[in-house]
Amino acid sequence: MFLRYRKIAYVLVVLIAGVMILSCQSNQSIGGKKGSPERAVQRALSWVYGHPAHFADGGFIEISEEIITFYILTGHTDDPLQKNSYIREIQKLLELIKSKKDFRLQPPEYTMFLAIASISEKLELKTIDFRKIIEQEMLSNPMVYPPHITTNIWNTVFLERMGYNPPRSLNEIMSNSTLAREVRQRLLFRHVKAPFDQMYLDPISITTYDITHEIFALTDFGELPPPPVITENQAFFSELFDSIIEWAMTAKHIDVLAEAIMCVKILDLENVPSLQRGIEFIISKQKGDGSFGVTNPGRPNVYRHGILVSIMALTLP
Numbered sequence: 001m002f003l004r005y006r007k008i009a010y011v012l013v014v015l016i017a018g019v020m021i022l023s024c025q026s027n028q029s030i031g032g033k034k035g036s037p038e039r040a041v042q043r044a045l046s047w048v049y050g051h052p053a054h055f056a057d058g059g060f061i062e063i064s065e066e067i068i069t070f071y072i073l074t075g076h077t078d079d080p081l082q083k084n085s086y087i088r089e090i091q092k093l094l095e096l097i098k099s100k101k102d103f104r105l106q107p108p109e110y111t112m113f114l115a116i117a118s119i120s121e122k123l124e125l126k127t128i129d130f131r132k133i134i135e136q137e138m139l140s141n142p143m144v145y146p147p148h149i150t151t152n153i154w155n156t157v158f159l160e161r162m163g164y165n166p167p168r169s170l171n172e173i174m175s176n177s178t179l180a181r182e183v184r185q186r187l188l189f190r191h192v193k194a195p196f197d198q199m200y201l202d203p204i205s206i207t208t209y210d211i212t213h214e215i216f217a218l219t220d221f222g223e224l225p226p227p228p229v230i231t232e233n234q235a236f237f238s239e240l241f242d243s244i245i246e247w248a249m250t251a252k253h254i255d256v257l258a259e260a261i262m263c264v265k266i267l268d269l270e271n272v273p274s275l276q277r278g279i280e281f282i283i284s285k286q287k288g289d290g291s292f293g294v295t296n297p298g299r300p301n302v303y304r305h306g307i308l309v310s311i312m313a314l315t316l317p
Helices: 004-029 037-050 061-073 079-100 105-124 130-139 151-163 170-174 178-185 187-193 196-220 234-251 254-267 275-285 300-317
Strands: none
Touching: 037 275, 037 300, 061 079, 061 105, 079 105, 105 130, 105 151, 151 170, 151 196, 151 254, 178 196, 187 196, 187 234, 196 234, 196 254, 234 254, 234 275, 234 300, 254 275, 254 300, 275 300
16 A cells, blocks of 8 residues: 555656646746746837837837837847847837927927937938937027936937037036936935935935936946946945845835846946845736836836836846
């Protein structure tokens, strides 16, 4: 009788092992193991493809952010077919912008317009005459340089990158950048190091956005080396972003978390213990339809934004 039970147990072990092997093979066949960054990106892209960006509800910025996302994806795939697929998506989005005959640039849109103009030139996608619009509507418009320093940095970076001479050079305005101020004053550093307080959610988020977006612009999303303000203070920024990631996980703030992870990867920062946990946190919050939860309802396009920055954070190596 004992032998019979041993045989039954053996059969059960074999069956369980077989099911586990088949399960692993199934997960790998659909784009990586379940829970992997690669699988999460593919699921999120399925959501993006199924929910096309449009001009309603702040749609120009939605469309522009989507162009930036696909641009980053083109730089991090070795598959030429996949790269061409991403470029076709960018082309479709540019055609969408061109098709809106009554489209007029608004000040909040200038920066995104310059970003996609730069991308279009790099990829040689001449869908829109970006330079005509820049030269007729933007170079002499004071709203291209509003009081917001991060916007000034973005606009200056992209104008200089396309060969224009902005009224103020990048070197001239970098001393007032949010990055430089943080090195001098360490205000955000102290806030994210302190015990979590819901009252500071928006101020911390806004300052973090400024810092991350200055890094995105100055490094061209990782294609250029970091500026001196980063390289001369690398240990400080490693600790700062480690604390921002911890803070964002506590706040369940997916878009701040994703952008902080992007910066850690772009800057190749060392000694950031929270990085892997931050990546796993994003993946754990992915919903059944491929989207991610976000906690900043003040933005009209926050839902799509949270998905796009999560894709970029998980894509960057």
